[in-house]
Amino acid sequence: PIFVITPTFARPVQKAELTRLANVFLLVPNLHWIVVEDSPQKSNLVKNFLHRSGLKYTHLNIETPSDMKLKSKDPHWSKPRGVFQRNEAIGWIRNNFQAGEPGVVYFADDDNSYSIELFQEISETKKVSVFPVGLVGGVMVEKPEVVSGKVAGWSVGWGKDRPFATDMAGFAINLSYLLSHTSAKFASKVKIGYQESEFLKHLIHFEDLEPISVDKVLVWHTRTENPNLNQEKKFLKTNGHSSDQGLEV
Amino acid sequence: PIFVITPTFARPVQKAELTRLANVFLLVPNLHWIVVEDSPQKSNLVKNFLHRSGLKYTHLNIETPSDMKLKSKDPHWSKPRGVFQRNEAIGWIRNNFQAGEPGVVYFADDDNSYSIELFQEISETKKVSVFPVGLVGGVMVEKPEVVSGKVAGWSVGWGKDRPFATDMAGFAINLSYLLSHTSAKFASKVKIGYQESEFLKHLIHFEDLEPISVDKVLVWHTRTENPNLNQEKKFLKTNGHSSDQGLEV
Ligand SMILES: O=c1ccn([C@@H]2O[C@H](COP(=O)(O)OP(=O)(O)O)[C@@H](O)[C@H]2O)c(=O)[nH]1
Ligand SMILES: O=c1ccn([C@@H]2O[C@H](COP(=O)(O)OP(=O)(O)O)[C@@H](O)[C@H]2O)c(=O)[nH]1
Ligand SMILES: [Mn+2]
Ligand SMILES: [Mn+2]
Numbered sequence: 001p002i003f004v005i006t007p008t009f010a011r012p013v014q015k016a017e018l019t020r021l022a023n024v025f026l027l028v029p030n031l032h033w034i035v036v037e038d039s040p041q042k043s044n045l046v047k048n049f050l051h052r053s054g055l056k057y058t059h060l061n062i063e064t065p066s067d068m069k070l071k072s073k074d075p076h077w078s079k080p081r082g083v084f085q086r087n088e089a090i091g092w093i094r095n096n097f098q099a100g101e102p103g104v105v106y107f108a109d110d111d112n113s114y115s116i117e118l119f120q121e122i123s124e125t126k127k128v129s130v131f132p133v134g135l136v137g138g139v140m141v142e143k144p145e146v147v148s149g150k151v152a153g154w155s156v157g158w159g160k161d162r163p164f165a166t167d168m169a170g171f172a173i174n175l176s177y178l179l180s181h182t183s184a185k186f187a188s189k190v191k192i193g194y195q196e197s198e199f200l201k202h203l204i205h206f207e208d209l210e211p212i213s214v215d216k217v218l219v220w221h222t223r224t225e226n227p228n229l230n231q232e233k234k235f236l237k238t239n240g241h242s243s244d245q246g247l248e249v
Numbered sequence: 250p251i252f253v254i255t256p257t258f259a260r261p262v263q264k265a266e267l268t269r270l271a272n273v274f275l276l277v278p279n280l281h282w283i284v285v286e287d288s289p290q291k292s293n294l295v296k297n298f299l300h301r302s303g304l305k306y307t308h309l310n311i312e313t314p315s316d317m318k319l320k321s322k323d324p325h326w327s328k329p330r331g332v333f334q335r336n337e338a339i340g341w342i343r344n345n346f347q348a349g350e351p352g353v354v355y356f357a358d359d360d361n362s363y364s365i366e367l368f369q370e371i372s373e374t375k376k377v378s379v380f381p382v383g384l385v386g387g388v389m390v391e392k393p394e395v396v397s398g399k400v401a402g403w404s405v406g407w408g409k410d411r412p413f414a415t416d417m418a419g420f421a422i423n424l425s426y427l428l429s430h431t432s433a434k435f436a437s438k439v440k441i442g443y444q445e446s447e448f449l450k451h452l453i454h455f456e457d458l459e460p461i462s463v464d465k466v467l468v469w470h471t472r473t474e475n476p477n478l479n480q481e482k483k484f485l486k487t488n489g490h491s492s493d494q495g496l497e498v
Contacts, residue, residue: 012384016362016469023273023365113265116272132496135261138480139492157480157492217498220265225472231387231406243388243404247381249466 001032001056001103002119003175005089007082008046008110009038013224015045015249017110022053028119034092036085037061045248062088068188080195082109082168083186090185093178103175107168111224118218122172128203129210133170136221142167144211151209159193164200164209169219171196173203250281250305250352251368252424254338256331257295257359258287262473264294264498266359271302277368283341285334286310294497311337317437329444331358331417332435339434342427352424356417360473367467371421377452378459382419385470391416393460400458408442413449413458418468420445422452 006021008014018035025031033055037046040063050057062084070079086107093105104125108114122129130151132143139157142165146152154165164171178184184202186195235243255270257263267284274280282304286295289312299306311333319328335356342354353374357363371378379400381392388406393415395401403414413420427433433451435444484492 012389013469013471015466016383016471019364019469020269020272020362023269023276023363026276026365027272113269114272115268116275134265134498135476135478138477139484140261140478140481140498141493141496143496155488155492157484215496217264217493217496220262220268220498221476222262222265223474223476225474227384227470227472228387229384229389232389235388235406239404243406244390244466247390247392247464247466249383249389249469 001030002028002123003032003034003089003093003103003105004108005034005036005086005105006108006110007036007038007085010043010045012227012229012249014110015049017224018046018049021108021110021114022049022055024114024116025055026053027116031056031119033057034089035059036082036088038064038082038085048248058089058092060085060088060092077192080186080188080190082107083188083195087185090178093175094182097175097179099176099179101175101179104172105175105178106172109168111222112169113220113222115218117213117216121213121218124212125172125174126210127177127208128171128173128200129212130164130166130171131211131213131219132217133167134217134220136167136169141217142170143214144209146211146214149211150207151211162194162197163206164197166196166200167221168196169221171200178203250279251277251372252281252283252338252342252352252354253357254283254285254335254354255357255359256285256287256334259292259294261476261478261498263359264298266473267295267298270357270359270363271298271304273363273365274304275302276365280305280368282306283338284308285337287313287331287334297497307338307341309334309337309341326441329435329437329439331356332437332444336434339427342424343431346424346428348425348428350424350428353421354424354427355421358417360471361418362469362471364467366465367462370462370467373461374421374423375459376426376457377420377422377449378461379413379415379420380460380462380468381466382416383466383469385416385418390466391419392463393458395460395463398460399456400460411443411446412455413446415445415449416470417445418470420449427452 130144142156144151156165391405393400405414
């Protein structure tokens with residue numbers, strides 16, 4: 001199967017985002033969704049959502065420690081996001097599968113946009129595949145530079161000297177390969193933009209990367225606006241209850 | 250069929266947005282997507298995208314006149330958006346179908362989030378159905394107030410006195426019913442927030458509205474951030490070409 005690991009956290013757009021992910025995942029054969037909530041408890045919203053999704057899934061949760069947690073006033077890139085959750089998912093995979101079993105692992109944040117074709121492309125990953133990601137790193141597209149079928153460098157707008165100048169959405173890992181590299185996990189303290197490099201350096205040498213779909217953008221690092229809820233207070237005052245009383249948004 | 254009408258315009262996130270729509274539409278039986286570009290010519294991006302989508306579609310285009318067009322510095326609600334495009338699609342439907350044929354018409358902006366279930370619910374629309382929309386109008390959810398199975402008012406954060414206080418994403422129309430009301434179209438000059446009311450008043454009396462899925466949010470008025478492309482200029486200078494040269498994002 002393709003194991004898709006998605007960290008997620010409670011906010012007004014959460015269910016909308018998860019709905020968009022479930023839509024594309026339903027079109028992918030043999031996908032196993034590992035959803036990891038950034039919360040001390042599993043929420044009913046995510047629990048019920050997954051239960052009714054029609055997808056094969058595993059529901060986990062782990063709260064980001066408060067000193068590591070992005071505060072609402074922090075710039076969004078100032079703290080690593082989803083790190084504890086991705087590690088939790090990797091731990092679950094290590095506990096439940098053994099090297100030799102077929103599969104691919106992919107990290108799919110809940111706000112990105114995914115094409116169906118992406119999952120066909122990554123499904124052939126032997127060790128670690130890398131591919132273009134749209135709308136990330138201050139440019140229209142970040143991608144591996146490929147010479148004679150090998151990764152020769154990175155076409156990026158900044159941090160070209162990073163060992164693996166790719167976004168979280170820009171690589172996939174063979175399941176057995178991940179399982180046989182037991183030290184691979186994400187670090188909670190890492191230079192900004194080095195999260196992926198930190199992780200991948202445990203796994204692979206640069207020259208062994210498999211560049212795939214190099215002339216196509218199949219995933220986009222979109223971000224969803226925080227909705228304007230500036231009438232909600234007035235609504236509460238006028239009506240004595242919030243607009244979403246008795247109804248899950 | 251369910252005719253889904255989507256105005257769309259060229260911008261960095263366009264293909265990502267259309268990809269997310271195509272994903273959910275592929276899961277809906279008997280859907281016909283009418284995509285109307287806000288442009289003087291059909292773009293290759295949209296043309297190729299639709300061609301490869303696997304969906305039944307009609308591709309149209311009409312440019313919003315420049316005095317009606319939202320400029321990049323205007324607040325996004327200051328001009329009607331998608332009005333000429335929706336009218337173009339309605340015109341196409343009127344030219345190609347006749348009252349008596351089964352079908353439902355729905356306006357699906359390209360940046361909203363849709364659940365599969367929405368399309369099951371609206372497919373039974375006899376005249377005009379109305380239903381909740383999440384994350385719109387400054388509140389978590391706008392919805393019809395229902396008493397004894399009839400719409401009795403609107404649960405909204407502002408403009409409760411609008412004749413039809415619903416968002417573009419909050420209603421669907423029976424095809425034959427639309428065809429037999431030949432005056433129904435969108436107006437290009439209309440008080441802010443009255444677009445839907447202007448259109449619906451041609452079609453139906455308030456008391457004949459069909460409230461559906463009143464206890465569920467099946468569509469969300471999400472908005473996607475404009476991506477930060479602040480490294481693109483530097484990229485061009487360093488590399489002599491843009492980051493997306495030879496590759497469609
Ligand atoms: O406090 C947080 C913030 C983010 N995330 C998740 O971590 C991933 C990456 O976060 P985000 O998309 O905000 O990062 P960016 O778009 O800035 O790279 C997403 O799946 C989020 O849902 C999380 O679990 N806890
Ligand atoms: O100049 C424009 C701006 C918007 N739109 C389309 O009109 C619809 C509504 O626009 P938007 O989602 O920006 O409106 P809002 O979210 O502010 O209601 C969307 O399908 C857009 O793609 C368009 O065709 N031309
Ligand atoms: Mn993100
Ligand atoms: Mn919109």
